[in-house]
Amino acid sequence: xxxxxxxxxxxxxxxxxxxxxxxxxxxxxxxxxxxxxxxxxxxxxxxxxxxxxxxxxxxxxxxxxxxxxxxxxxxxxxxxxxxxxxxxxxxxxxxxxxxxxxxxxxxxxxxxxxxxxxxxxxxxxxxxxxxxxxxxxxxxxxxxxxxxxxxxxxxxxxxxxxxxxxxxxxxxxxxxxxxxxxxxxxxxxxxxxxxxxxxxxxxxxxxxxxxxxxxxxxxxxxxxxxxxxxxxxxxxxxxxxxxxxxxxxxxxxxxxxxxxxxxxxxxxxxxxxxxxxxxxxxxxxxxxxxxxxxxxxxxxxxxxxxxxxxxxxxxxxxxxxxxxxxxxxxxxxxxxxxxxxxxxxxxxxxxxxxxxxxxxxxxxxxxxxxxxxxxxxxxxxxxxxxxxxxxxxxxxxxxxxxxxxxxxxx
Ligand SMILES: [Zn+2]
Numbered sequence: 001x002x003x004x005x006x007x008x009x010x011x012x013x014x015x016x017x018x019x020x021x022x023x024x025x026x027x028x029x030x031x032x033x034x035x036x037x038x039x040x041x042x043x044x045x046x047x048x049x050x051x052x053x054x055x056x057x058x059x060x061x062x063x064x065x066x067x068x069x070x071x072x073x074x075x076x077x078x079x080x081x082x083x084x085x086x087x088x089x090x091x092x093x094x095x096x097x098x099x100x101x102x103x104x105x106x107x108x109x110x111x112x113x114x115x116x117x118x119x120x121x122x123x124x125x126x127x128x129x130x131x132x133x134x135x136x137x138x139x140x141x142x143x144x145x146x147x148x149x150x151x152x153x154x155x156x157x158x159x160x161x162x163x164x165x166x167x168x169x170x171x172x173x174x175x176x177x178x179x180x181x182x183x184x185x186x187x188x189x190x191x192x193x194x195x196x197x198x199x200x201x202x203x204x205x206x207x208x209x210x211x212x213x214x215x216x217x218x219x220x221x222x223x224x225x226x227x228x229x230x231x232x233x234x235x236x237x238x239x240x241x242x243x244x245x246x247x248x249x250x251x252x253x254x255x256x257x258x259x260x261x262x263x264x265x266x267x268x269x270x271x272x273x274x275x276x277x278x279x280x281x282x283x284x285x286x287x288x289x290x291x292x293x294x295x296x297x298x299x300x301x302x303x304x305x306x307x308x309x310x311x312x313x314x315x316x317x318x319x320x321x322x323x324x325x326x327x328x329x330x331x332x333x334x335x336x337x338x339x340x341x342x343x344x345x346x347x348x349x350x351x352x353x354x355x356x357x358x359x360x361x362x363x364x365x366x367x368x369x370x371x372x373x374x375x376x377x378x379x380x381x382x383x384x385x386x387x388x389x390x391x392x393x394x395x396x397x398x399x400x401x402x403x404x405x406x407x408x409x410x
Contacts, residue, residue: 071166
């Protein structure tokens, strides 16, 4: 299975599928179409049925049931795009067999070295086959690893008809990294009762809690006047912006929080005397605290409006996604099955809240409860991204085992 995984993964990562927030189309970039069309062909060639791709680039396929039992239809999803943080063009994957636990020279000429001092988790991979970048791009394990593992698991189940399973649906989707993900996903056409995104990090990750998320965009208008004659006339919008930010709790920011703690995060601040724009994201696991944070932001803006004039400050507050736990808890058995699948494979499940969102955060509210399982990748979104092929085998086996357990329990 290792060679099959390497072959698929290295062919997928060579296609530049970086998404683009400034694009209005879905998928946002042409490269995603290229990979999605490759996947359509491959799904057909491995023997999947009902292989479709719609006008928004959502690719779906079916592995028909091979059991007499009445098993709920389950789905597996992975996104094909890569992060916008670092270039994904010209990815040149490097394979390191039987990793010795020491430094890995990613690029000799550019002196890019990945060392266990900077990345202590490398020590867990002694003896593994690792795939890294050449130090000039990201790898794209997020989430071509998930695509690879789902594809390989389906090929495995087709080649092993003795493993009984219900109907399995798979989907490869665009634009997760720019927050759109399943916006146009046809849940009715997918027609699964439960699903899993295969989009997590290291071995054993199993996630069914995400943030509640909102974005706040604030525009502040000032009045610019020659500083020499500005007394009682100038209104400096940049200073009002600083005043606004200073009213937020100082330690409720990403750099001071972890675990279940929420925050306000100032992601950009652009302005001058005349006009200043602030962009925040607001995050909290707890719905009440989330609402309280939004109310606090609104209150601060109102107070400043009272002080500087109602038209001087404009707030646009928009919810982005919600904690999927609310939708998954009532069908917690799907998390238990993933947990059991990992234990059956001697993998220790690591359940922790995602300090972010996944496609599952949106899908769960669209009627498809969707927890997330690991892919085996580490250091996502940069040049130190890498993945263990040994753990990709385990992720693939986990997908197979989940399908098997649904049949056994039906
Ligand atoms: Zn991802």
